[in-house]
Amino acid sequence: MTTDRPAAKPMKSLDDALAxxxxxxxxxxxxxxxxxFDADGRVLAQxxxxxLHVPPQDNSSMxxxxxxxxxxxxxxxxxxxxxxxxxxxxxxxxxxxxxxxIFTGAPIPPGADAVMMQEDCDxxxxxxxxxxxxxxxxxxxxxxxxxxxxxxxxxxxxxxxxPAELGLAASIGMDFLSVARRPRxxxxxTGDELVMPGAVAPQDMPPGAIYNSNRFFLKALLKRLGxxxxxxxxxxxxxxxxxxxxxxxxxxxxVILTSGGVSVGEEDxxxxxxxxxxxxxxxxxxIKPGKPFAYGRVAAAHFIGLPGNPVSSFVTFLLLVRPFxxxxxxxxxxxxxxxxxxxxxxxxxxxxxxxxxxVKRNAAGGLDLFANQSSGVLxxxxxxxxxxDNPLGSTIAPGDVVRFIPFSELMA
Ligand code: AMP
Ligand code: MG
Numbered sequence: 001m002t003t004d005r006p007a008a009k010p011m012k013s014l015d016d017a018l019a020x021x022x023x024x025x026x027x028x029x030x031x032x033x034x035x036x037f038d039a040d041g042r043v044l045a046q047x048x049x050x051x052l053h054v055p056p057q058d059n060s061s062m063x064x065x066x067x068x069x070x071x072x073x074x075x076x077x078x079x080x081x082x083x084x085x086x087x088x089x090x091x092x093x094x095x096x097x098x099x100x101x102i103f104t105g106a107p108i109p110p111g112a113d114a115v116m117m118q119e120d121c122d123x124x125x126x127x128x129x130x131x132x133x134x135x136x137x138x139x140x141x142x143x144x145x146x147x148x149x150x151x152x153x154x155x156x157x158x159x160x161x162x163p164a165e166l167g168l169a170a171s172i173g174m175d176f177l178s179v180a181r182r183p184r185x186x187x188x189x190t191g192d193e194l195v196m197p198g199a200v201a202p203q204d205m206p207p208g209a210i211y212n213s214n215r216f217f218l219k220a221l222l223k224r225l226g227x228x229x230x231x232x233x234x235x236x237x238x239x240x241x242x243x244x245x246x247x248x249x250x251x252x253x254x255v256i257l258t259s260g261g262v263s264v265g266e267e268d269x270x271x272x273x274x275x276x277x278x279x280x281x282x283x284x285x286x287i288k289p290g291k292p293f294a295y296g297r298v299a300a301a302h303f304i305g306l307p308g309n310p311v312s313s314f315v316t317f318l319l320l321v322r323p324f325x326x327x328x329x330x331x332x333x334x335x336x337x338x339x340x341x342x343x344x345x346x347x348x349x350x351x352x353x354x355x356x357x358x359v360k361r362n363a364a365g366g367l368d369l370f371a372n373q374s375s376g377v378l379x380x381x382x383x384x385x386x387x388x389d390n391p392l393g394s395t396i397a398p399g400d401v402v403r404f405i406p407f408s409e410l411m412a
Contacts, residue, residue, distance in 0.1 A: 010286075011284050011285060011286040011291070011353075012282065012284070012285050012286065013285075013286055013354070014285055014286070014287050014319065014320075014354055017282055017285045017293070017320065018319070018320060018323065020281070020282055020295075021282065021295055021320055021323075021324050022323060022324065022327050022334070024281070024295065024302065024324075025302075025324045025325075025327035025328050026328075027180070027327070027328060027329070027330045028180060028181050028183060028254060028328050028329065028330075029181075030181045031045035031046070031178045031179060031180055031181065032178070032179060032181055033176045033177070033178055033179075034176065034177060034179055035175065035176055035177075036166055036169050036170055036174055036175055036176065036177055037166075039161045039166060039169075039177045039179055040161060040162065040163060040166060041160070041161065041162075041224070041225075041226050042160075042161050042177070042179035042180065042182075042226055042329075043158065043159070043160055043161070043179055043180040043226065043326070043329040043330055043331050044155055044156070044157055044158065044159045044160075044161060044165075044177065044178070044179060044180075045157060045178040045179050045180050045330065046157050046178050047153045047155070047156055047157050048153065048154050048155040048156075048169060048172065048174065048177075049151065049152070049153055049154070050148045050149070050150055050151065050152050050154050050172040051150065051172065051173065052148075052150055052172065052173070053144045053145035053148065053149055053150050054145065054147040054148035054171050054172060055142055055143075055144060055145070055146070055147060056144060057107045057108070057144045058107065058108040058141050058142065058143055058144050059105055059106060059107050059108060059141070059142050060102045060103065060104055060105065060106050060108060060115045060140060060141065060142070061104060061115070061140050061141065061142045062104060062115055062117040062118070062140040063102070063103050063104055063117070063118050064102060064115050064116045064117040064118045064119075064120070064121065064140065065081070065099040065100065065101060065102060065115065065116045065118070065121055065129050065131075066085070066091075066094065066099065066100040066102045066108055066109055066112035066114070066115050067079065067094070067099040067100075067112055067113075067114060067115075067116060067131070067135060068094060068096070068111060068112055068113055068114075069113055069114050069134075069135045069136065069137050071096065071097050071098075072131055072134060072135055075130070075131060075132065075133075075134065076130070077130070078122075078124045078126075078128035078129060078130040079097055079098055079099045079128060079129055079130075079131075080097075080098050080099075080126075080127070080128045080129075081098065081099055081100070081101050081127055081128070081129060082094065082095045082098035082099070082100060083098075083100045083101070083109065084100070084101040085100055085101065085102045085103070085106040085107065085109060086103045086106055087103050087104065087105035087106045088105075088106070089106065090107050090109075091106070091107065091108075091109030091110075092109060092110075093109065093110045093111050094109045094110065094111035094112045095111075099116075099129050100112060102115060108141055113137045113138065113141075114135040114136060114137055114138060114139045114140065114141065115139060115140035115141055116129075116131050116135050116139075116140070117140060120132050120133055147171070148168075148171070148172060154168055154169070154172055155168065155169060156332070157330065157332075158330045158331055158332035158333075159332070160326070160331055160333075161177070161179070180226075180328075180329035180330050181329075182226050182227055182228040182329075183225075183226070183227045183228070183254045183255055183325055183328050183329065184227070184228045184230070184252065184253045184254050184255070185222050185227045185228065185229050185230070185253060185254065185255045185256075185257055185325075186230045186232055186249035186253040186255070186256045186257070186301075187215070187218055187219060187222065187229055187230065187231050187232060187257050187258075188231075188232040188233060188234065188235050188245055188249065188256075188257075188258055189212050189214055189215050189233070189234045189235070189258070189259050189260060190234070190235050190236075190237060190242065190258060190259065190260040190261035190269070190270065190308070191212075191234065191237060191260045191261065191308060192236055192237045192267075193208055193209055193210050194209075194210065194211070194212040194234050194260075195209045195210065195211055195212065196211070196212055196215075196234070197211050197212075212234060213310050213378060214259040214260070214306075214308070214310055214313045214314075215231070215234075215259075217310075217313075217314060217317075218257065218259060218306075218313065218317060219231060221317055221318075221321075221322070221411065222257070222325070224411060224412070225322060225325045225326065226325075226329060227255075227325060230249075230253065232245060232248075232249055235258075237261060237267045237268075237269060238269065239269045239272065239273060242261070242269040242270060242273040243273045243276060243277060246273055246274065246277055246298050246303070247277060247298070247299075249298070249301065250277070250278075250298040250299040250300065250301040251299075253301050254301060254302060254328065255301060255302045255303075255304060255325070255328075256298060256301050256302070256303045256304070257304050257306065257321065258270060258303075258304070258305050258306065259305075259306045259307070259308055259313045260306075260307070260308030260313075261305075261308065262292045262293070262294050262305040262306070262307060262308070263292045263307070263308075270294065270305045271283065271294065271305075274294070274296045274298060274303055274305070275296075277298045277299070278296055278297040278298040278299060278303065279296050279297055280294055280295070280296035280303075281295055281296050281297070282294060282295035282296070283295075285316075285320075286352070286353045286354060286392065287315075287316075287319070287353050287354050287355070287356065288351055288353040288354070288355045288356070288375075289307070289309060289311050289312035289315050289316075289356065289375035290307055290312040290313075290315050290316040290319075290356075290375070291307070291312075291353065292305075292307040292308075292312070293305065293306060293307065293316045293320065302324075304320075304321055304324070306321070307375070309375040309376050310375075310376060310378045310381075311358070311374070311375045311376065311377060311378060311380060311381060312375045314378070314381055315356050315381075315387065318387075318407075318410040318411070319356070319410075322410065323335070336405050336406075336409040336410050337405075337406075337409055338389065338403045338404065338405055339403075339404045339405075339406065340401050340402070340403065340404070341361070341365075341366065341367050341401065341402060341404040342365065342366040342367065342399060342400070342401055342402075343359075343366065343367050343369075343388070343396050343397075343398060343399070343400045343401070343402045344362060344364065344366035344367055344368055344398055345359075345367065345368060345369035345396065345398060346395075346396065346397060346398060347369065347390065347395055347396035348395055349395065350392075350393045350394055350395050351390075351392060351393070352392055352393065353392055354389070354390065354391055354392045355388075355389075355390040355392075356387040356388070356389060356390070357369060357370075357373055357387060357388040357390060358370045358373065358380035358381055358383070358384035358386075358387065359384055359385075359386060359387070359388050359404065360383060360384050360385050360386075361385055361386075361404075367388065367402065367404060369388075370383050370384055381407075384407070385406060385407055385408070386404055386405055386406040386407050386408075386410075387404070387405045387407070387410075388402045388403065388404055388405075389402075389403040389404075389405060390402065390403075
């Protein structure tokens, strides 16, 4: 007798899964004020509009002499110094047929229209200055507002703040910034085989035990993305324990992130546990590594289940969880830049899933492939400096131009 089984639903493509996932990631409520010193990595919650010009006034970009070009008709003639303007002070009207001693950053005195750098001047024994070359109007002057004009939006809502942004915000006088609230993420690992480094020495590891590596990179990645992490440790492979952990994690967290236990084995309890408390909206994606990936809700919290295999966990985090967490904070730019680079390797077997291969740039400007692309080999992610995004059904031959996503972009 044959049983009629419903045809297996085709797995979601990465693009469809990501679009669906981002659809769930509405911005967290509640912005907060943080000191500009402490805002690195945070996301701006409102446009920053400048109340002033930067620089505030025309100023000298050299140590030298400010002068009126029209006064220089004869290079043999020396002009007396009528005032001295160090940075931080303001000069007065420049008397005709005189120059002003001026220093980098000092405001140009009214009447002057150029600066002569001191290397192009001869100071006479009486202190008067002879210029060696004819000055041109505007030379060595930094114009008011050439960096930022008053009223300009210097940083837009949704910008991720890096050190350069902090400097720019400070340059328009901002000592505090309004930023998105940090996502509160509960993190736990599943697996009875997992042992924490430090709990058992390597020589004493019982048969079947492995160290919990996912917990370390996931926590670090979450922190880099501005999250407040509650590390809930390791949950045993039991249905009740998994349910209890999820139920507890749903309180006071925006996101529950788990690794492992999300496949269909008898020891995989995540799927039924989430379904008993809430619902799963996304399950399994046609990528390699990383097919077991789940999204759902447990009470008010987002639930994201990552695969247990370390490389699968790592790659699905970078491709799916990273943009999700950034979108929760209102980040505008979510897709990492993809670079076209020459492959210096062969990838002879086409796969039915889209693959993300661990590769490294070589000195010849091409990409080398890590020899072992198994989803358990974390060395590939350390050796590599990025991923090749290989479309499903595609082989790669040396010389082919492939899509390369640098880890530096994915981990920022
Ligand atoms: P699972 O998805 O739970 O079936 O796990 C798949 C594979 O990943 C198994 O070989 C697990 O031992 C391994 N694994 C699961 N969780 C972790 C972890 N936190 N650290 C290292 N390896 C893990
Ligand atoms: Mg497991």
